[in-house]
Amino acid sequence: MTAFSPYAPLDIKHGKVNMAHGSGGRTSAQLIEHLFKKHLGNELLNQNNDQALFEIGAGRMVMTTDSHVVSPLFFPGGNIGSLAIHGTVNDLVMSGALPLYLSAGFILEEGFPLIALEEIVISMARAADFASVKIITGDTKVVERGKGDGVYINTSGVGIVPDGVHLSGSFAQVGDAILLSGSIGDHGTAVLSSRENLEFETEIISDSASLEGLVKIMIDKTPSIRCMRDPTRGGLACTLNELALQSGVGIAIEEKHIPIKPQVRAACELLGLDPLYIANEGKLVCICPAAAAEELCATMRSHPLGLDSQIIGLVTKDERCFVQMKTTLGGMRMVDWLAAEQLPRIC
Amino acid sequence: MKYISEFRDPSLAQALAKAIQRESDPSNHYRLMEFCGGHTHAIYRYGLKDLLPDNVEFIHGPGCPVCVLPASRIDQAIKIQSKSDAILCTYADLMRVPATKGHSLLKAKAHGADIRMVYSPVDALRISQQEPDREVIFFALGFETTTPPTAVIIKAAEALGLKHFSVFCNHVLTPAALEAILNPPDQQINVDGFIGPSHVSTIIGSDVYKPFARQYQKPIVIAGFEPLDILQSILMLIKQLNKGSYTVENQYKRAVSSSGNTKAQMLTAEVFDVVDQFTWRGLGELPDSALRINNRYKYLDAEEKFPVEMTVVSEHKHCLCPSVIRGRNKPLDCKLFAKACTPENPLGACMVSSEGACAAYWSYGRFKDEAAFQPAPQEVKIYK
Ligand code: SF4
Numbered sequence: 125m126t127a128f129s130p131y132a133p134l135d136i137k138h139g140k141v142n143m144a145h146g147s148g149g150r151t152s153a154q155l156i157e158h159l160f161k162k163h164l165g166n167e168l169l170n171q172n173n174d175q176a177l178f179e180i181g182a183g184r185m186v187m188t189t190d191s192h193v194v195s196p197l198f199f200p201g202g203n204i205g206s207l208a209i210h211g212t213v214n215d216l217v218m219s220g221a222l223p224l225y226l227s228a229g230f231i232l233e234e235g236f237p238l239i240a241l242e243e244i245v246i247s248m249a250r251a252a253d254f255a256s257v258k259i260i261t262g263d264t265k266v267v268e269r270g271k272g273d274g275v276y277i278n279t280s281g282v283g284i285v286p287d288g289v290h291l292s293g294s295f296a297q298v299g300d301a302i303l304l305s306g307s308i309g310d311h312g313t314a315v316l317s318s319r320e321n322l323e324f325e326t327e328i329i330s331d332s333a334s335l336e337g338l339v340k341i342m343i344d345k346t347p348s349i350r351c352m353r354d355p356t357r358g359g360l361a362c363t364l365n366e367l368a369l370q371s372g373v374g375i376a377i378e379e380k381h382i383p384i385k386p387q388v389r390a391a392c393e394l395l396g397l398d399p400l401y402i403a404n405e406g407k408l409v410c411i412c413p414a415a416a417a418e419e420l421c422a423t424m425r426s427h428p429l430g431l432d433s434q435i436i437g438l439v440t441k442d443e444r445c446f447v448q449m450k451t452t453l454g455g456m457r458m459v460d461w462l463a464a465e466q467l468p469r470i471c
Numbered sequence: 472m473k474y475i476s477e478f479r480d481p482s483l484a485q486a487l488a489k490a491i492q493r494e495s496d497p498s499n500h501y502r503l504m505e506f507c508g509g510h511t512h513a514i515y516r517y518g519l520k521d522l523l524p525d526n527v528e529f530i531h532g533p534g535c536p537v538c539v540l541p542a543s544r545i546d547q548a549i550k551i552q553s554k555s556d557a558i559l560c561t562y563a564d565l566m567r568v569p570a571t572k573g574h575s576l577l578k579a580k581a582h583g584a585d586i587r588m589v590y591s592p593v594d595a596l597r598i599s600q601q602e603p604d605r606e607v608i609f610f611a612l613g614f615e616t617t618t619p620p621t622a623v624i625i626k627a628a629e630a631l632g633l634k635h636f637s638v639f640c641n642h643v644l645t646p647a648a649l650e651a652i653l654n655p656p657d658q659q660i661n662v663d664g665f666i667g668p669s670h671v672s673t674i675i676g677s678d679v680y681k682p683f684a685r686q687y688q689k690p691i692v693i694a695g696f697e698p699l700d701i702l703q704s705i706l707m708l709i710k711q712l713n714k715g716s717y718t719v720e721n722q723y724k725r726a727v728s729s730s731g732n733t734k735a736q737m738l739t740a741e742v743f744d745v746v747d748q749f750t751w752r753g754l755g756e757l758p759d760s761a762l763r764i765n766n767r768y769k770y771l772d773a774e775e776k777f778p779v780e781m782t783v784v785s786e787h788k789h790c791l792c793p794s795v796i797r798g799r800n801k802p803l804d805c806k807l808f809a810k811a812c813t814p815e816n817p818l819g820a821c822m823v824s825s826e827g828a829c830a831a832y833w834s835y836g837r838f839k840d841e842a843a844f845q846p847a848p849q850e851v852k853i854y855k
Contacts, residue, residue, distance in 0.1 A: 149672065201654060267798070398516075411607045427657045427714070444838070446838045447837055450515045450518075451516070451518045452479060452481055452517070453479070453481050453484040453485075453517045453518065453519070453522035453698055454481060454485065454518070454521065454522060455513055455517055455518020455519055455520065455522055456518045456521050456838075457518040457836075458834065458835045458836065458837060458838045460833070460835070
């Protein structure tokens with residue numbers, strides 16, 4: 125926070141976003157100063173340039189971008205702010221990278237309460253801090269009332285991949301093991317049940333979290349890991365299909381090894397959804413040589429974000445790149461791509 | 472949840488599967504139709520076929536209300552919405568159902584129509600109360616299970632004096648569809664026994680099926696939707712078929728009685744009349760097969776309130792749905808399967824919702840047919 129602030133104070137408690145906040149004029153500066161920089165500020169962001177200048181060391185960089193449009197903006201276990209950080213950090217670290225810097229672009233709807241915006245920005249600051257990344261450049265635009273859903277956030281990120289680390293979805297080999305870092309469906313059902321006001325005995329809490337710590341110990345312990353991916357939109361099912369296709373292999377998993385929380389199962393039952401297709405925001409799927417799987421799984425379980433890790437299946441030879449699952453009853457079923465957005469059934 | 476998991480117990484399933492193995496006569500072929508989409512879904516979802524001997528075959532019936540709704544009704548809904556500039560409230564399943572010329576409610580919504588997805592009819596009523604100056608139309612559909620809730624909101628709308636509320640009624644009747652399968656124009660029936668509807672039967676009861684079982688000499692077992700329910704009813708059907716008997720049995724006694732839910736039946740009768748003819752996607756025109764809002768409540772009928780011209784729609788000429796639904800063809804027999812017709816781009820009733828025979832086969836079962844399967848082209852454009 126700079127000591128000298130030429131801008132009039134901002135009434136965060138009662139204020140609302142207005143068109144002038146996106147105009148680039150004094151009001152915009154006021155919002156940036158008293159809200160964004162107050163919480164997100166660091167030496168690079170505070171350079172006050174339209175771009176952030178930073179040194180890069182040797183090595184390979186990764187870059188990713190993700191736009192966040194979640195509704196409702198606040199859900200059990202997080203909000204759009206923390207989600208925007210976790211999503212992009214996770215995309216970076218799935219390559220084995222050390223995440224460094226993020227940008228944040230906000231699209232705000234006219235009339236959105238500043239107090240809610242501040243809460244979102246505070247969550248972003250916390251999440252960024254936790255993942256040891258800095259937000260070093262940003263942008264704010266305001267759209268007229270009715271033309272947005274309160275807040276949209278785009279975050280882009282860069283990170284550095286250490287020497288010797290090389291992961292790719294195309295590296296899976298027949299016989300490899302597939303690991304999952306914990307229960308599936310938590311994020312999607314948390315959002316859905318808060319959207320639909322569904323109440324369950326135990327609240328469903330989003331798993332939204334950044335995974336850089338978990339990834340780091342995994343790579344340190346098992347350098348032979350072939351690839352990692354976070355099963356976000358489309359859930360575990362789509363991620364496995366992507367990996368199978370990318371590597372030109374089949375995948376066989378066992379339903380009984382896939383952890384699902386009872387309340388998530390109940391919500392899915394009620395809404396007619398299949399947890400395999402529900403979004404996760406704090407889980408990863410990893411493929412490694414079978415010989416390393418047990419040890420890797422134990423390593424994952426030693427991390428707070430991997431306590432329920434499981435070996436869920438293996439890579440098979442299949443030119444059609446099908447993903448199959450042995451059901452709890454012992455039959456086989458196919459786990460296909462999602463045809464469209466998974467929608468609740470009615471009967 | 473404990474309650475549910477009891478009906479999914481792996482060791483009990485194995486025991487039932489063994490009993491079915493023992494009971495089934497290898498020289499016989501058992502063609503069993505599950506009428507409901509919910510059963511189809513469970514059969515694939517749990518891979519039940521793998522637990523059964525090869526001579527027990529499932530035939531996936533017409534029991535998914537979304538699948539059997541013809542394109543013309545979706546057209547009509549889109550027209551009514553645009554004529555009245557109403558808020559059209561509908562179940563999410565309906566959004567992607569193909570109308571004519573590649574239209575759908577989803578596309579109409581993208582073009583600006585105010586279409587909102589709801590979870591229950593009561594949501595539509597609530598929207599009408601919140602926006603009293605806008606016309607609100609509820610797109611009602613489903614078999615007998617979903618009809619009483621629609622009756623409830625129609626009566627509530629009257630009690631609340633809602634001025635701008637109406638219902639677009641597409642409720643259909645199970646017995647008519649059963650009749651269509653058991654009494655096809657060419658009298659060729661390819662089904663030996665029926666796994667009877669689950670939720671529907673809680674409303675209409677098990678007695679309704681007796682005349683069908685007797686007249687067409689086919690056993691019917693009313694079954695719950697859980698995998699153990701289904702396995703048990705298969706065992707019951709095979710036992711009947713081996714003995715040559717054809718009665719109605721009720722496996723789903725924990726929810727279904729012989730006369731059903733009479734209160735719900737009365738409620739339905741208070742608000743609806745049976746229409747003479749209704750077109751089903753896949754089965755064609757069926758007599759006495761659907762409901763319409765009766766004269767007493769006519770002023771709440773969206774079709775009466777906003778009359779629009781009906782489109783005449785013919786189904787795709789290569790679509791085999793009519794015979795897939797009747798068990799004469801398998802999805803793979805259809806030239807369009809996995810080529811022009813996929814869940815992303817459904818051409819026939821059976822591909823529309825995940826419970827349709829072709830969609831279920833596509834999504835869960837196609838890995839079994841190595842030779843027959845060709846990967847679908849990424850994008851197939853049928854409509855110009
Ligand atoms: S594949 Fe499509 S067109 Fe062919 S029978 Fe099935 S639904 Fe009809």
